[in-house]
Amino acid sequence: MSSLEIKTSTNIYHVYVDVKLRHKLPSFLEKEYSNVLIITDSHVEKLFLDDVIHSFGTTTKVSYAVVPAGESSKSIENYFNLMTSAIENGLDRHSLIVALGGGMVGDLAGFVAATYMRGIDYVQVPTTILAHDSSVGGKVAINHPEGKNLIGNFYPPQAVVYDVETLNSLPxxxxxxxxxxxxxxxxxxxxxxxxxxxxxxxxxxxxxxxxxxxxxxxxxxxxxxxxxxxxxxxxxxxxxxxxxxxxxxxxxxxxxxxxxxxxxxxxxxxxxxxxxxxxxxxxxxxxxxxxxxxxxxxxxxxxxxxxxxxxxxxxxxxxxxxxxxxxxxxxxxxxxxxxxxxxxxxxxxxxxxxxxxxx
Amino acid sequence: MSSLEIKTSTNIYHVYVDVKLRHKLPSFLEKEYSNVLIITDSHVEKLFLDDVIHSFGTTTKVSYAVVPAGESSKSIENYFNLMTSAIENGLDRHSLIVALGGGMVGDLAGFVAATYMRGIDYVQVPTTILAHDSSVGGKVAINHPEGKNLIGNFYPPQAVVYDVETLNSLPxxxxxxxxxxxxxxxxxxxxxxxxxxxxxxxxxxxxxxxxxxxxxxxxxxxxxxxxxxxxxxxxxxxxxxxxxxxxxxxxxxxxxxxxxxxxxxxxxxxxxxxxxxxxxxxxxxxxxxxxxxxxxxxxxxxxxxxxxxxxxxxxxxxxxxxxxxxxxxxxxxxxxxxxxxxxxxxxxxxxxxxxxxxx
The missing domain is CATH 1.20.1090.10 (Dehydroquinate synthase-like - alpha domain)
Known part of the structure; x- marks a missing residue:
C-alpha cells in the first residue's frame, strides 16, 4: 500500500493509491460514521457504486445520489438537489459524504460537503487519471453559466482513496x-x-x-x-x-x-x-x-x-x-x-x- | 472610537462601534479595493445605501444589489442571483463585498463572499441590534426549505463596522x-x-x-x-x-x-x-x-x-x-x-x- 501525507492549514490527510481499495473504503477512514451519502455520476454508478456500498457492511446507513455524467452536472440545481438528498437521508454534522467519480463528482460532492451544515467530512474516491490532480488540494466548486468553478471553497477531504483498478475501464x-x-x-x-x-x-x-x-x-x-x-x-x-x-x-x-x-x-x-x-x-x-x-x-x-x-x-x-x-x-x-x-x-x-x- | 479585536483560526479582525461610521467605511479597511459590491435589503436601501456608496468616494467602482427585506430572502435563488451580480459587476479575487443590513443580509452576503471564486473579502455593516450577535463569529448561511441555515460556511469578515446611529430607526x-x-x-x-x-x-x-x-x-x-x-x-x-x-x-x-x-x-x-x-x-x-x-x-x-x-x-x-x-x-x-x-x-x-x- 502506498500512501502520501498531505498537510493543510486545517488538517492532515492521506492519499492511498493501490488496486482494489474501493472494496475496503472504511479501513482508510480515521472515524466511524453512522450515516454515509455516496455521490456519483450515471457512468460510474454502473461500474463501482455497488462495490463501495458493500464496503461499508451492514451496520452503517448508506444512501446514494446520482447525477448525470459530464461537466454540465456541476450546476446550482444539482448542488441544491444534493443538499435536499443529504437532508432527506438524515445526514448530520457527524456524517460522511463519499465523492465517487472523476473531477466533476469530486468538485460537486466536495462543495456539498463543504457547505452542508457549514461543513461535514468527505472522502475522495477518484475513478479517473485526471482526478489525481483535482482530488488533491482541496479546491471544490460548481460552475456558473458565466464561467467554470466560479462558486466554491477551499475544503480539504478527510482522505483520498485511489483504486487504480477503476482506471482500467477508462476510454x-x-x-x-x-x-x-x-x-x-x-x-x-x-x-x-x-x-x-x-x-x-x-x-x-x-x-x-x-x-x-x-x-x-x-x-x-x-x-x-x-x-x-x-x-x-x-x-x-x-x-x-x-x-x-x-x-x-x-x-x-x-x-x-x-x-x-x-x-x-x-x-x-x-x-x-x-x-x-x-x-x-x-x-x-x-x-x-x-x-x-x-x-x-x-x-x-x-x-x-x-x-x-x-x-x-x-x-x-x-x-x-x-x-x-x-x-x-x-x-x-x-x-x-x-x-x-x-x-x-x-x-x-x-x-x-x-x-x-x-x- | 471603540474597537474590539477578534482572533480566528485564519485571521484577526476588528469590530468598530460608534456613531456615523457608515460615512467613512473605507477608513476601517486594511486594504484598498478597486471594486466593491454592496449587498443590502429593500428596507435598509432607502435609509443608508447612499451614505455607504458615497463613503467610497469616486476612485472606487461601487455597485450594489438589493434583496427583499425578510428572512425568506436567504434563499438559493437570491444566492445565485447575487453571484451573477458579482460576475456582471466584474468582481475578482481582490474585490470586496459589503454586507449592509441586519442578520439576514449578513448571513446571505457573507455566504456569497465565502464562495465567490472560493472566497473574497467582505465587511459586515450591521444595522440592527440583533446583528451584534450574528455579525461576529463568522457563521454565514442561507436557508433550505427544510430548515434554517442548513447551507453555509464558517467565514470571518475583514471587519465589522457598527454605526450605532443606524439603530435609531429600528421599530x-x-x-x-x-x-x-x-x-x-x-x-x-x-x-x-x-x-x-x-x-x-x-x-x-x-x-x-x-x-x-x-x-x-x-x-x-x-x-x-x-x-x-x-x-x-x-x-x-x-x-x-x-x-x-x-x-x-x-x-x-x-x-x-x-x-x-x-x-x-x-x-x-x-x-x-x-x-x-x-x-x-x-x-x-x-x-x-x-x-x-x-x-x-x-x-x-x-x-x-x-x-x-x-x-x-x-x-x-x-x-x-x-x-x-x-x-x-x-x-x-x-x-x-x-x-x-x-x-x-x-x-x-x-x-x-x-x-x-x-x-
Whole structure:
C-alpha cells in the first residue's frame, strides 16, 4: 500500500493509491460514521457504486445520489438537489459524504460537503487519471453559466482513496486527458520523471504498477505545491502551466469536443515554445510533441481565431487588469510567471499554430 | 472610537462601534479595493445605501444589489442571483463585498463572499441590534426549505463596522429582538452586566452611549466564546441559551409572527425555570420576567401544543440521537449542557406555560 501525507492549514490527510481499495473504503477512514451519502455520476454508478456500498457492511446507513455524467452536472440545481438528498437521508454534522467519480463528482460532492451544515467530512474516491490532480488540494466548486468553478471553497477531504483498478475501464481520450496533468507535474518539478513518462506509450500497455508510480509522483508534486501555498498565491499558480491557452481552447472549441487534458497538452506545447523565445533557452518541445503525437493527442485543430483566443485567455481567473499572465519555464523544474503584451501574444499564437499545422 | 479585536483560526479582525461610521467605511479597511459590491435589503436601501456608496468616494467602482427585506430572502435563488451580480459587476479575487443590513443580509452576503471564486473579502455593516450577535463569529448561511441555515460556511469578515446611529430607526420589536441576545450574553457571562441591562428601559430612552456600551459588552462576550471555540464544540453551544425553545416557538408560530429575540426571551425564561428545578438553585426568573413585561415582550402566547414543541426542539441542529439538549445555568455566568428526557421536558413545558398564563 502506498500512501502520501498531505498537510493543510486545517488538517492532515492521506492519499492511498493501490488496486482494489474501493472494496475496503472504511479501513482508510480515521472515524466511524453512522450515516454515509455516496455521490456519483450515471457512468460510474454502473461500474463501482455497488462495490463501495458493500464496503461499508451492514451496520452503517448508506444512501446514494446520482447525477448525470459530464461537466454540465456541476450546476446550482444539482448542488441544491444534493443538499435536499443529504437532508432527506438524515445526514448530520457527524456524517460522511463519499465523492465517487472523476473531477466533476469530486468538485460537486466536495462543495456539498463543504457547505452542508457549514461543513461535514468527505472522502475522495477518484475513478479517473485526471482526478489525481483535482482530488488533491482541496479546491471544490460548481460552475456558473458565466464561467467554470466560479462558486466554491477551499475544503480539504478527510482522505483520498485511489483504486487504480477503476482506471482500467477508462476510454483512451480520458487516459490522454489525465496523463497531460502527469506530464505537467513532470515539467514543473523533475526532469527525470518527465523523461520517464516520455518513454511510456500510455495507450497500448496499461500496466497498473507503472501507472501507480506515475500517479504517486504526480500527486506528490501537486501536494508539495499545495502545502506551500494552499490559497493560490504565486507558487500554486505554477500548476497552471498549459492552462491559460488550454482553458481558452476548451471554451472556444466547446467542452466535450476536446478533453481538459488534451487542451492542456496543447497549452504546454505553446508554453514551451513561448519560454524558448522569451528566455532564449532550449526545452523539450520536440520530445513532447512526438510523445503527444504517438499517443494520438489532437494536435491539428481546425482553424481557431487567435484574437478570439486572446480574449478568452484574458478572462482567466488569474488575469489582472486585463493582461494575460502565463506560466513559463526557464528549465524543467524552474517555473516562472510572465505577463505578456497582447501584440506579443498574438505573434506567439500565430507562430505556434503555423508550426503545428506543418508538424 | 471603540474597537474590539477578534482572533480566528485564519485571521484577526476588528469590530468598530460608534456613531456615523457608515460615512467613512473605507477608513476601517486594511486594504484598498478597486471594486466593491454592496449587498443590502429593500428596507435598509432607502435609509443608508447612499451614505455607504458615497463613503467610497469616486476612485472606487461601487455597485450594489438589493434583496427583499425578510428572512425568506436567504434563499438559493437570491444566492445565485447575487453571484451573477458579482460576475456582471466584474468582481475578482481582490474585490470586496459589503454586507449592509441586519442578520439576514449578513448571513446571505457573507455566504456569497465565502464562495465567490472560493472566497473574497467582505465587511459586515450591521444595522440592527440583533446583528451584534450574528455579525461576529463568522457563521454565514442561507436557508433550505427544510430548515434554517442548513447551507453555509464558517467565514470571518475583514471587519465589522457598527454605526450605532443606524439603530435609531429600528421599530420597537426589533429593539426587543436585539436586546434579548444582549441579555443572553449577560446571563451566560456576567451578573453585573446582566443587572445593568435589567435597570434599563430599552423602549423609552434611546441613549446611544448606553446602547454602545451594551453592544460592546455583548460583542465581547460573543467574541471570547467564538475565539475559544470557532467551530461549535461545547463552549460555543452556550450561546444557544434560550434558543432550543426559542427556535421551536419561532417555527411553530410562524416566522414574522414573533421576532427571533422575542422567542429567545421566552426560551431564556424557560431555561431559568428548568435550571432552578434541575439544579435546585435560585436564578433571576422574576427579574427577567418583569423586565420583559415592562418592555412589552410578548409573554402570553396563544395555546401552543407542548408535544408539537417537543418535536420541534428535537429537530435542532445540535440534538443528537433524538434527545433534546438544553443550555442551562447553575448560576449567572455558569452555563451547562443537559440532555433531557421527553417526559421531563413535557412536564417542564406544562409548568412553564401555566405560570406564564398566570403571570
Amino acid at each position: 483512451e481520450k480520458e487516459v490522454r486527458s489525465g496523463y497531460a496533468e502527469i506530464v505537467k507535474h513532470g515539467l514543473i518539478s523533475d526532469e527525470a520523471f518527465f523523461n520517464q513518462v516520455m518513454e511510456q506509450n500510455i495507450l497500448s500497455t496499461f500496466n497498473p504498477q507503472i501507472l501507480k508510480k506515475h500517479l504517486i509522483k504526480g500527486i506528490s508534486v501537486k501536494a508539495n505545491i499545495v502545502e506551500t501555498d494552499e490559497k493560490e498565491g504565486n507558487i500554486r499558480k505554477y500548476l497552471n502551466l498549459g492552462h491559460t491557452l488550454g482553458h481558452a481552447l476548451e471554451a472556444e472549441l466547446g467542452y466535450g469536443k476536446i478533453t481538459h487534458g488534451e487542451a492542456v497538452a496543447l497549452g504546454m506545447l505553446f508554453a514551451l515554445q513561448v519560454s524558448e523565445k522569451v528566455y532564449g533557452v532550449t526545452l523539450p518541445y520536440d520530445t513532447l510533441y512526438n510523445w503527444l503525437s504517438k499517443n494520438n493527442y489532437p494536435l491539428h485543430l481546425s482553424r481557431v481565431d487567435k484574437y478570439v483566443l486572446l480574449n478568452r485567455m484574458k478572462k482567466d481567473k488569474k488575469s489582472r487588469d486585463l493582461k494575460v499572465q502565463m506560466v513559463l519555464l526557464k528549465a524543467i523544474g524552474q517555473s516562472t510567471i510572465e505577463q505578456l503584451d497582447d501584440e506579443q501574444l498574438i505573434q506567439f499564437l500565430e507562430n505556434f499554430f503555423r508550426e503545428l499545422v506543418k508538424g | 420597537e420589536k426589533e429593539v426587543r429582538s436585539g436586546y434579548a441576545e444582549i441579555v443572553k450574553h449577560g446571563l451566560i457571562s456576567d451578573e453585573a452586566f446582566f443587572n445593568q441591562v435589567m435597570e434599563q428601559n430599552i423602549l423609552s430612552t434611546f441613549n446611544p452611549q448606553i446602547l454602545k456600551k451594551h453592544l460592546i459588552k455583548g460583542i465581547s462576550v460573543k467574541a471570547n466564546i467564538v475565539e475559544t471555540d470557532e467551530k461549535e464544540g461545547n463552549i460555543r453551544k452556550y450561546l444557544n441559551l434560550g434558543h432550543t425553545l426559542g427556535h421551536a416557538l419561532e417555527a411553530e408560530l410562524g416566522y414574522g409572527k414573533i421576532t427571533h429575540g422575542e422567542a429567545v426571551a421566552l426560551g431564556m425564561l424557560f431555561a431559568l425555570q428548568v435550571s432552578e428545578k434541575v439544579y435546585g438553585v435560585t436564578l433571576p426568573y422574576d427579574t427577567l420576567y418583569n423586565w420583559l413585561s415592562k418592555n412589552n415582550y410578548p409573554l402570553h402566547l396563544s395555546r401552543v401544543d407542548k408535544y408539537v414543541l417537543l418535536n420541534r426542539m428535537k429537530k435542532d441542529k445540535k440534538s443528537r440521537d433524538l434527545k433534546v439538549q438544553m443550555v442551562l445555568l447553575k448560576a449567572i455566568g455558569q452555563s451547562t449542557i443537559e440532555q433531557l428526557d421527553d417526559e421531563q421536558l413535557i412536564q417542564f413545558l406544562e409548568n412553564f406555560f401555566r405560570e406564564l398564563v398566570k403571570g
